[in-house]
Amino acid sequence: MPRAAGALLGLLVLAAAIAAGLTVGNQHVLTLTIQIMILAALATSWNILGGFAGQISLGHSAFFGLGALITRELWLGGQAFPVAVAAAVGVTALAAVVVGVPMLRFRDIYFAIGTLALGVAVYITAGNLWPGISSLPAEVLRSYDFTGPYFFALGVLVAAILVSVWLERSKLGLGMMTVREDEEAAKATGVDVFAHKLAAFVISAAVATLAGSAFAYFSVSHYPNFAFSVIWTFEAVLVVFIGGIGTLVGPLLGSIFFILGRDLMPTDVDEFQVVFFGLLFIVVVLLFPGGLSQAAGRLLGRAGERSTATDRPTAARGRS
Amino acid sequence: MSQLVAQSIVSGLLLGGVYGLVALGLALSFGVLHVLNVAHGELLMLGGYLAFFAFTNWGLDPFVSLPLVFIVMFGFGVLLYLCLFRFVTRTETHTRIKNSLLVSFGLALVLQALAVRFFTADERTISTAYSSEALTVWSIRIPVVRLAGLVVAVVAALALEWILSRTRFGKALRATSEDWTRAALTGIDVRRVYLIAFAVSAALAATAGSMVSLGYSVSPGIGLGWTLKALIVVVLAGLGSMRGIVVAGVALGLVESLASVWIGGQYREVTALVLFLIVLSFRPLGFFGRARA
Numbered sequence: 203m204p205r206a207a208g209a210l211l212g213l214l215v216l217a218a219a220i221a222a223g224l225t226v227g228n229q230h231v232l233t234l235t236i237q238i239m240i241l242a243a244l245a246t247s248w249n250i251l252g253g254f255a256g257q258i259s260l261g262h263s264a265f266f267g268l269g270a271l272i273t274r275e276l277w278l279g280g281q282a283f284p285v286a287v288a289a290a291v292g293v294t295a296l297a298a299v300v301v302g303v304p305m306l307r308f309r310d311i312y313f314a315i316g317t318l319a320l321g322v323a324v325y326i327t328a329g330n331l332w333p334g335i336s337s338l339p340a341e342v343l344r345s346y347d348f349t350g351p352y353f354f355a356l357g358v359l360v361a362a363i364l365v366s367v368w369l370e371r372s373k374l375g376l377g378m379m380t381v382r383e384d385e386e387a388a389k390a391t392g393v394d395v396f397a398h399k400l401a402a403f404v405i406s407a408a409v410a411t412l413a414g415s416a417f418a419y420f421s422v423s424h425y426p427n428f429a430f431s432v433i434w435t436f437e438a439v440l441v442v443f444i445g446g447i448g449t450l451v452g453p454l455l456g457s458i459f460f461i462l463g464r465d466l467m468p469t470d471v472d473e474f475q476v477v478f479f480g481l482l483f484i485v486v487v488l489l490f491p492g493g494l495s496q497a498a499g500r501l502l503g504r505a506g507e508r509s510t511a512t513d514r515p516t517a518a519r520g521r522s
Numbered sequence: 523m524s525q526l527v528a529q530s531i532v533s534g535l536l537l538g539g540v541y542g543l544v545a546l547g548l549a550l551s552f553g554v555l556h557v558l559n560v561a562h563g564e565l566l567m568l569g570g571y572l573a574f575f576a577f578t579n580w581g582l583d584p585f586v587s588l589p590l591v592f593i594v595m596f597g598f599g600v601l602l603y604l605c606l607f608r609f610v611t612r613t614e615t616h617t618r619i620k621n622s623l624l625v626s627f628g629l630a631l632v633l634q635a636l637a638v639r640f641f642t643a644d645e646r647t648i649s650t651a652y653s654s655e656a657l658t659v660w661s662i663r664i665p666v667v668r669l670a671g672l673v674v675a676v677v678a679a680l681a682l683e684w685i686l687s688r689t690r691f692g693k694a695l696r697a698t699s700e701d702w703t704r705a706a707l708t709g710i711d712v713r714r715v716y717l718i719a720f721a722v723s724a725a726l727a728a729t730a731g732s733m734v735s736l737g738y739s740v741s742p743g744i745g746l747g748w749t750l751k752a753l754i755v756v757v758l759a760g761l762g763s764m765r766g767i768v769v770a771g772v773a774l775g776l777v778e779s780l781a782s783v784w785i786g787g788q789y790r791e792v793t794a795l796v797l798f799l800i801v802l803s804f805r806p807l808g809f810f811g812r813a814r815a
Contacts, residue, residue: 258620304803311558311619315753316802322750323795330788432746436627443624473635480631487624488609 256382261321267430269414446493538775539672547726569728570740599724
C-alpha cells in the first residue's frame with residue numbers, strides 16, 4: 203500500500219514539524235524552517251500550473267506579492283488576520299481570472315514571455331505606489347515571536363500540498379495533466395483545454411497568495427515591492443525543477459535542499475551559492491528531469507511502486 | 523515643452539536603436555535554433571564589460587575593440603553551444619523551447635553572479651574624449667556615443683539581411699530555420715548552421731553591450747532588463763525581417779520616451795510592457811512576421 207505509506211510518512215513529517223514548532227527555541231532553526239515552508243508553499247503553487255498543467259509562468263511573483271501586500275495592509279490596518287488572508291485570496295483569485303483569460307490564449311513560449319512582462323510591470327507599479335518600507339508597529343513587535351508565523355506557514359504548506367493531492371486524484375487534475383501532455387489529444391477526448399488551464403492558473407494564484415500571506419505575517423520589515431520581485435518566481439522555478447517537476451514532494455524537497463544549502467554554504471562569497479544552484483539547475487534540466495524526488499524515491503525503495511505501476515498493463519495484456 | 527518632447531523623442535529613437543541591436547541576436551537564435559536564450563542580456567553585459575576593460579586597461583577605443591569583442595564573444599558563443607545548447611537542440615521543437623528557457627535561465631544566474639564576483643556591482647561607463655560631444659540640430663542634442671548605437675544597429679541589420687538573402691550560408695540558415703529535418707535531407711550540415719547562428723547571436727549581443735557601455739552604462743544586474751527588451755522587440759516585429767526588428771526596437775524606444783513625458787518617468791517601462799501585451803494579444807505573429815507552417 204504505497205499510497206498509505208506516503209500518507210503515513212507525510213503525517214509523521216507533519217507531527218515532527220508541529221513538535222519542532224512547540225519545542226525548538228533556536229531562532230535560527232525556526233527562521234530557516236519558516237523560510238523553507240513559505241518557499242515550498244510557493245513552489246507547490248507554481249507546480250500546480252507548471253507541473254500539472256504544463257504552463258510555464260514567469261510572472262508568479264505577482265500573486266505572491268499581491269497576497270503579501272493585501273494581507274499586510276489589511277492586517278496592520280486593523281482587520282483580523284484571517285479576514286485579511288481571506289480578502290487577499292479572494293482578490294487575487296479574481297485578479298487571476300481577469301488576467302488569466304487573455305494571458306492563457308498565448309501558447310508555450312508566448313505565455314512565459316507574457317507572464318514575465320506582466321510580472322515585471324506589476325513589480326514596477328507596486329514599487330511606484332508603495333515606495334515606503336512596511337514595518338511591524340511597535341506594539342506588534344513587542345509580542346512578536348516565531349510561533350504564530352511558524353504555524354501559519356505550516357498550515358499554508360499543508361493546504362498547498364493537500365490541494366495538490368486532491369488535484370492529482372481528481373478529474374480536474376487529470377484533465378490538467380492531459381492538457382500538459384497534448385492539447386490536441388485533450389480536446390479530442392472532450393477536455394475543455396482553456397477551462398482547465400484557467401482553473402490551474404486561478405488555483406495556483408490562490409495558493410501563491412497564501413504563501414504571500416505567510417510572508418506578510420513573518421516579515422518584520424520589508425519594502426512592499428520586494429514581495430513582487432522576480433526573485434520569488436525564479437526561486438520557485440528553481441526548487442521545483444531541482445526537487446522534481448509535476449510531483450507532490452518535489453517542491454518541498456527542492457525547497458529544503460535550496461534553503462539549507464544556501465545556509466550551509468560559505469557566506470564570505472555570496473555569489474558562490476548562486477553559481478552552485480544555477481549550475482545544478484542546468485544539470486538537473488539536462489540530465490535528471492525527474493529531479494531529487496526521483497533520486498530519493500529510488501533510495502526509499504519506491505522503485506518497487508514504480509515497477510508495479512508499469513507491470514499492470516503487461517499483466518492485463520497477458521490475461522487477454 | 524515641445525522642446526522637451528522633441529528631445530525625448532530623439533533620445534528614445536537612439537535608445538531604441540540599441541533595443542533593435544540586442545533583439546537581432548535574439549531573433550537569430552530563436553528563429554534558427556528555436557531556442558529561447560534568456561541569458562541573452564547577460565551576454566550583452568559581458569560584451570559591455572569586455573569593451574569597458576579593453577578601454578580602461580589597454581586604452582582601446584570602443585570602436586577599435588568592437589571587432590575584438592565580437593570575436594571573443596563569438597568564441598564564447600561557440601563554447602556555450604557546445605557545452606549547453608547542443609544538448610537542448612537534440613530534442614523536438616516543443617520541448618526544445620522549454621528546455622532552452624530553463625537552461626539559459628540557470629546560465630543567466632551563473633553569469634550574473636560571476637560578474638558580481640569579478641567585476642563588482644558598480645555601474646561602469648566608458649568615458650572617452652568624445653563622450654560628451656553632441657550634434658545639435660534645431661537645439662536638440664544628439665550625443666555622438668548614443669548615435670553610434672543606432673548606426674551600428676542599422677549596419678548590423680543590413681549586413682544580416684544581405685547574408686541571409688544573398689549568400690549560400692544564408693540560404694542554409696533560412697532553410698534550417700524553416701524545417702531542419704528537410705534541410706538536413708538536402709545535405710545542409712544543420713549542426714554547423716546551429717553553431718554559427720548561436721555564436722553570431724552571442725557576438726551581436728556583445729556588440730550591443732559595447733554600445734551600451736559607451737552610450738549608457740553596464741552593471742552585473744542589467745541582463746534581465748535587456749533580455750526582456752529584446753524579447754518584446756522580437757515578438758513585436760515577428761520573425762522574418764531583420765530590418766523590421768530594428769524598426770520595432772526604435773518604436774519601443776519611442777513609446778517609452780513618450781510615456782515618460784506624458785505619463786511619468788517611473789511608468790515608462792510599465793507602459794511599454796502593457797502595450798506589448800496588448801499587441802501580443804491582437805497580432806501574435808508581430809508586425810513583420812510571416813506565418814509558419
